[in-house]
Amino acid sequence: QVQLQESGPGLVKPSETLSLTCTVSGYSISSDYYWGWIRQPPGKGLEWIGSIYHSGSTYYNPSLKSRVTISVDPSKNQFSLKLSSVTAADTAVYYCARGTTIFGVVGYFDYWGQGTLVTVSS
Amino acid sequence: QSVLTQPPSASGTPGQRVTISCSGSTSNIGSNYVYWYQQLPGTAPKLLIYRNNQRPSGVPDRFSGSKSGTSASLAISGLRSEDEADYYCAAWDDSLSGYVFGTGTKVTVL
Numbered sequence: 001q002v003q004l005q006e007s008g009p010g011l012v013k014p015s016e017t018l019s020l021t022c023t024v025s026g027y028s029i030s031s032d033y034y035w036g037w038i039r040q041p042p043g044k045g046l047e048w049i050g051s052i053y054h055s056g057s058t059y060y061n062p063s064l065k066s067r068v069t070i071s072v073d074p075s076k077n078q079f080s081l082k083l084s085s086v087t088a089a090d091t092a093v094y095y096c097a098r099g100t101t102i103f104g105v106v107g108y109f110d111y112w113g114q115g116t117l118v119t120v121s122s
Numbered sequence: 123q124s125v126l127t128q129p130p131s132a133s134g135t136p137g138q139r140v141t142i143s144c145s146g147s148t149s150n151i152g153s154n155y156v157y158w159y160q161q162l163p164g165t166a167p168k169l170l171i172y173r174n175n176q177r178p179s180g181v182p183d184r185f186s187g188s189k190s191g192t193s194a195s196l197a198i199s200g201l202r203s204e205d206e207a208d209y210y211c212a213a214w215d216d217s218l219s220g221y222v223f224g225t226g227t228k229v230t231v232l
Contacts, residue, residue, distance in 0.1 A: 038167075045124065045210065045223055045224075045225055045226045046159075046167065046210055046212075046223040046226070047223065048212075048220065048221040048222070048223065051221075059220075059221075060220075061220050061221075062218060062219055062220050063220075095166055095167070102155060102173070105154060105214040105216075105221075106214055106221040107155065107157070107172070107214075108155075108157045108169055108172040108173075108212075109159075109167075109169060110169045110172075110178065112166040112167060112168070113166065114165075114166055115166050
């Protein structure tokens with residue numbers, strides 16, 4: 001079955017760049033789905049960060065777009081997130097997920113990773 | 123602050139029917155599909171409803187979704203203790219050009 005696993009540092013210093021990788025198993029990332037990142041600050045709600053297709057086509061949250069880069073590596077069946085100039089407000093559980101597009105816009109996310117907590121602190 | 127508004131909490135006794143509302147606007151719910159996610163404590167969200175009212179394989183038919191105008195609803199019938207979770211609606215917003223989640227509703231089984 002489809003499985004996703006996030007990996008990366010659990011602690012990032014303010015002003016530095018947060019980097020996470022999602023490894024997909026049980027499904028080829030080059031097949032017909034988008035791959036996304038969603039985050040959840042402790043005790044708060046969900047926030048979509050962005051989504052990418054295996055071709056490199058991307059959708060980004062406009063409020064984060066200036067700081068976010070999502071890339072894909074089909075050869076490793078992985079996709080990655082980079083978030084620059086982080087502050088304490090970026091402390092959250094970060095989830096990767098398999099997603100769809102419907103009529104050219106982001107649809108639903110049907111498979112999720114377990115999430116990884118990233119804390120921004122000096 | 124989300125553009126999709128949900129009540130912070132809802133509750134019911136086992137067997138009851140609980141309904142959660144999701145209020146949006148013409149740029150999101152009014153013109154795009156609505157999705158619902160269930161997040162059990164300490165776990166990742168799970169897709170519950172897609173395309174307004176469709177259930178993925180494995181989701182019990184006790185869960186149902188509907189949409190009217192700029193609002194949507196999730197109904198849980200025959201409430202069970204394992205339904206105690208946070209529930210989020212979501213939709214694409216044409217004005218924001220982004221995917222937005224609702225504020226979330228915590229369902230408690232009394």
